[in-house]
Amino acid sequence: MPPLAATPASVRVVTLNIDGKDYSARADETIIEVCRENKIPIPSLCYLDGLSIWAGCRLCLVEMAGQSRLFAACSTQVTEGMTVSTNTERLQRYRRTIVELLFAERSHVCSVCVSNGHCELQFMAQKCGVDHVRVPYRQVRNQVDSSHEAFRLDHNRCILCTRCVRVCDEIEGAHTWDVMGRGSDCQVITDLARPWGESDTCTGCGKCVQVCPTGALVKQGTSAGEMVKDKHFLPILARRRHAQ
Amino acid sequence: MSDPKITVATAWLDGCSGCHMSFLDMDERLVDLVQKLDIVYSPLVDTKVLPEQVDVGILEGAISSEDDLHHAKEFRKHCKLLLSLGDCAVTGNVPAMRNPFKLEAVLNRAYLETVDVQPQIPTVGVPALFRQVRPIHGVVEVDVFIPGCPPHADAIFYVLNELIEGRTPDPSRVTRFGA
Numbered sequence: 001m002p003p004l005a006a007t008p009a010s011v012r013v014v015t016l017n018i019d020g021k022d023y024s025a026r027a028d029e030t031i032i033e034v035c036r037e038n039k040i041p042i043p044s045l046c047y048l049d050g051l052s053i054w055a056g057c058r059l060c061l062v063e064m065a066g067q068s069r070l071f072a073a074c075s076t077q078v079t080e081g082m083t084v085s086t087n088t089e090r091l092q093r094y095r096r097t098i099v100e101l102l103f104a105e106r107s108h109v110c111s112v113c114v115s116n117g118h119c120e121l122q123f124m125a126q127k128c129g130v131d132h133v134r135v136p137y138r139q140v141r142n143q144v145d146s147s148h149e150a151f152r153l154d155h156n157r158c159i160l161c162t163r164c165v166r167v168c169d170e171i172e173g174a175h176t177w178d179v180m181g182r183g184s185d186c187q188v189i190t191d192l193a194r195p196w197g198e199s200d201t202c203t204g205c206g207k208c209v210q211v212c213p214t215g216a217l218v219k220q221g222t223s224a225g226e227m228v229k230d231k232h233f234l235p236i237l238a239r240r241r242h243a244q
Numbered sequence: 245m246s247d248p249k250i251t252v253a254t255a256w257l258d259g260c261s262g263c264h265m266s267f268l269d270m271d272e273r274l275v276d277l278v279q280k281l282d283i284v285y286s287p288l289v290d291t292k293v294l295p296e297q298v299d300v301g302i303l304e305g306a307i308s309s310e311d312d313l314h315h316a317k318e319f320r321k322h323c324k325l326l327l328s329l330g331d332c333a334v335t336g337n338v339p340a341m342r343n344p345f346k347l348e349a350v351l352n353r354a355y356l357e358t359v360d361v362q363p364q365i366p367t368v369g370v371p372a373l374f375r376q377v378r379p380i381h382g383v384v385e386v387d388v389f390i391p392g393c394p395p396h397a398d399a400i401f402y403v404l405n406e407l408i409e410g411r412t413p414d415p416s417r418v419t420r421f422g423a
Binding site: 103107108109110111112113116117119122123125126127129130131132133134136137139140141 | 328331334335336337338340341343344345376379381382386389390391393414415416420421422
């Protein structure tokens with residue numbers, strides 16, 4: 001257990017049980033935070049330490065004793081006496097299916113992707129045992145926006161985790177990114193769905209590129225496997241923002 | 245040597261042969277492997293006819309044509325265990341990147357628009373292409389999936405060795421999409 005020295009007097013400490021072991025945590029923490037602190041692996045794609053909670057990817061779903069429905073670990077706060085299971089057969093099955101649906105939805109051709117070997121979706125597939133996709137691929141062609149001088153957006157590889165939207169709004173403060181459309185038409189946009197290169201609000205900071213888990217947002221001029229991302233700036237900047 | 249050898253058949257459908265090259269990349273381990281298995285049909289050996297009963301069938305490449313489909317069905321019929329080897333077989337991969345386009349547009353681009361001398365779409369002696377490229381398990385049931393482009397020789401060796409030892413391989417331990 002990491003030290004809880006920084007706990008403000010007003011925040012209670014609760015005891016909960018995760019996968020058969022007891023843990024204590026601050027009552028304002030979420031299940032995923034407690035799991036990460038205690039090295040309990042919970043898969044996630046939209047959750048990122050330093051950004052607000054989206055709870056969209058559903059990979060961090062956990063089971064809770066006495067409850068029939070599942071809970072997203074990233075958006076559920078711990079409570080006293082809570083009993084959580086993070087890796088049951090049912091959860092493994094659901095996670096596998098979620099990853100397969102992500103692969104089937106757009107065209108994630110890993111072998112020719114600039115993020116090959118550095119992609120969170122690719123590693124998630126391996127971790128969840130997705131060695132093939134059981135549903136038919138949708139086979140749609142999505143647009144690529146190469147209008148920005150430094151960066152490129154490939155909708156084919158976007159999983160709509162909205163990390164780019166959140167980092168741009170919450171850390172950079174530009175809010176260039178947003179989400180447009182519903183269902184299979186849903187996509188991330190810059191400004192009012194204008195080409196990225198024509199954006200008046202984009203500062204060109206590249207934070208969106210660094211937090212993107214896949215090859216959807218990349219640097220121009222990268223070839224297959226060359227796009228290595230660095231997210232280390234995020235928790236540091238996020239802490240400084242909250243300290244202000 | 246009293247145990248009969250495991251018979252193995254391989255074929256390469258719509259792929260680049262890279263997976264078969266990776267198979268050969270097992271290098272000196274092939275010498276040990278052939279003590280335990282017999283390659284009875286493959287682009288790597290001379291046999292022209294798929295035997296009636298084969299223990300393990302290995303398919304590289306996606307299903308893009310009538311010919312590919314025929315091969316896949318033959319393999320399923322004659323092989324006890326069928327393996328999809330590599331991303332083209334497992335996902336469709338690069339061959340399937342033509343799927344969002346109309347087949348006519350793809351053929352025109354390849355054989356007419358970008359050709360200076362004698363532009364013509366081949367029709368004689370070549371199998372008809374399907375409108376959509378599918379992974380192997382899109383047309384026949386597959387037992388083991390080995391993703392990778394190509395799967396590393398170590399991954400292929402791991403899977404074959406597990407099968408020889410009578411265990412069920414877990415390819416995700418050693419390979420992934422795009423590996």
